[in-house]
Amino acid sequence: MPxxxxxxxxxxxxxxxxxxxxxxxxxxxxxxxxTNWELIVxxxxxxxxxxxxxxxxxxxxxxxxVYINEKNLGDYPNRNKAASYATGKYxxxxxxxxxxxxxxxxxxxxxxxxxxxxxxxxxxxNFITKLKYPVLLTPTEAxxxxxxxxxxxxxxxxxxxxxxxxxxxxGGFQVDYAVAADxxxxxxxxxxxxxxxxxxxxxxxxxxxxxxxxxxxxxxxQLNHKIHRELVFENQTIPDKDRLRIxxxxxxxxxxxxxxxxxxxxxxxxxxxxxxxxxxxxxxFWAIMPNAIRNGF
Numbered sequence: 001m002p003x004x005x006x007x008x009x010x011x012x013x014x015x016x017x018x019x020x021x022x023x024x025x026x027x028x029x030x031x032x033x034x035t036n037w038e039l040i041v042x043x044x045x046x047x048x049x050x051x052x053x054x055x056x057x058x059x060x061x062x063x064x065x066v067y068i069n070e071k072n073l074g075d076y077p078n079r080n081k082a083a084s085y086a087t088g089k090y091x092x093x094x095x096x097x098x099x100x101x102x103x104x105x106x107x108x109x110x111x112x113x114x115x116x117x118x119x120x121x122x123x124x125x126n127f128i129t130k131l132k133y134p135v136l137l138t139p140t141e142a143x144x145x146x147x148x149x150x151x152x153x154x155x156x157x158x159x160x161x162x163x164x165x166x167x168x169x170x171g172g173f174q175v176d177y178a179v180a181a182d183x184x185x186x187x188x189x190x191x192x193x194x195x196x197x198x199x200x201x202x203x204x205x206x207x208x209x210x211x212x213x214x215x216x217x218x219x220x221x222q223l224n225h226k227i228h229r230e231l232v233f234e235n236q237t238i239p240d241k242d243r244l245r246i247x248x249x250x251x252x253x254x255x256x257x258x259x260x261x262x263x264x265x266x267x268x269x270x271x272x273x274x275x276x277x278x279x280x281x282x283x284x285f286w287a288i289m290p291n292a293i294r295n296g297f
Contacts, residue, residue: 006037007063010086010164011100011107012093014043014078018049019076021097021206026057026064028099033108041096042082044113044141045072050096079157081165081171091164093157097206104202108161111198119166119193122186123159125200133199137221138193141236142190147246153186158203160186166193180223191238218269222276225254248286253285257278 011029015022022041041054041064051068058118060063065085074079083091089110094100101285104123112121113136113286118136127150129135137145146153160182171208173181189195215262233247254277 007088007159008036009034009038009090009092009105010088010090011039011105012082012086013039013041014044014075014082014241015046015050015054015096016075016078017048017050017052018043018096018297019046019050019053022050022053023057024099025094025096026054028101029094029105030057030061032100032105033102034109036109037063037092037105038086038088040082040085041066042078043068043216044074044078045069047119053148057218060110061197063205065296069230074175076175076178077183079176083167083172086164091162091167094203095156095158098158099204101202101207102205102213107198107202111196112163114194115194117194118163118196120160120162120186121196122152122155123198123200123202124155126150126152126154127197127200129197133197135197137190137195139193139237140193142195143289145244146190147242147249152197152226154183155186156182156205158205158232162189175224177227179220180227184223184227184231186224191231191235218272221257221273223274251277251279251283252286255283259284259287 013022018025026041029037041058041142043051043054043066045068051066053065058066058261067085069078079093079266082093090109092105094194100186102277108121108123112118115121115134121134127135127145130280142153168190170185172185174184176180177184228250233243235243238246258270258273258277258279261267261273277283
């Protein structure tokens with residue numbers, strides 16, 4: 001039977017006008033093979049039927065609680081608000097337009113329990129290994145894999161699970177990183193504490209035109225640069241040779257993005273990338289060199 005008094009994992013679902021998707025998202029949690037959970041739905045002043053739909057599930061399952069904000073907070077402030085209601089050992093975000101597969105929660109929670117030193121866990125198709133999952137990574141192993149192999153730290157909240165005490169101790173998501181706050185948190189966590197990687201395909205990330213990241217592509221590019229500058233390029237915990245290599249790779253990738261936009265005749269976008277990346281002629285030289293990048297940005 002489900003433990004409604006002491007759930008091990010708090011599933012957090014932030015909502016704003018998701019009446020088309022929220023029922024499927026909630027049902028994917030209810031249908032999980034793992035049952036020791038609470039589902040906290042926090043609505044950010046939706047103007048559609050999202051709350052009405054969520055309330056119907058709340059009325060039939062005591063593990064589900066629905067909260068409505070007094071005012072619209074925005075995406076990541078609302079995620080932090082949802083975390084304040086959590087009572088579980090772990091925080092598991094599930095976006096209200098996504099689904100978690102029936103085995104997803106069980107895999108994540110059991111793997112976190114196997115790795116008690118981990119501050120968070122990620123399910124990423126960008127992490128490829130011959131090792132048996134779960135894979136526990138030290139900070140050095142994590143940043144080297146992300147920057148020099150494949151960028152698995154870009155995994156969003158639906159693909160992540162956080163230890164609640166660590167999430168709160170570090171202040172949660174840094175809201176001035178806006179749509180990139182999840183990546184900012186992952187970078188900070190991976191640089192200072194062990195993290196664990198699970199198998200991929202534990203959830204379904206629904207892609208559609210109403211997603212925040214698709215509505216704010218330029219903003220994301222700007223914030224991505226801000227995160228790298230503040231958390232990586234000047235981070236003295238990373239050896240100098242690695243930081244220099246990371247910055248060179250990063251600048252090369254932005255130069256290639258600018259070149260690609262230019263040849264698509266999107267001159268405004270190309271100029272924007274040059275400006276936020278503070279690109280030089282040297283960056284463009286490396287951008288046209290074959291095999292100049294060896295990382296997973």
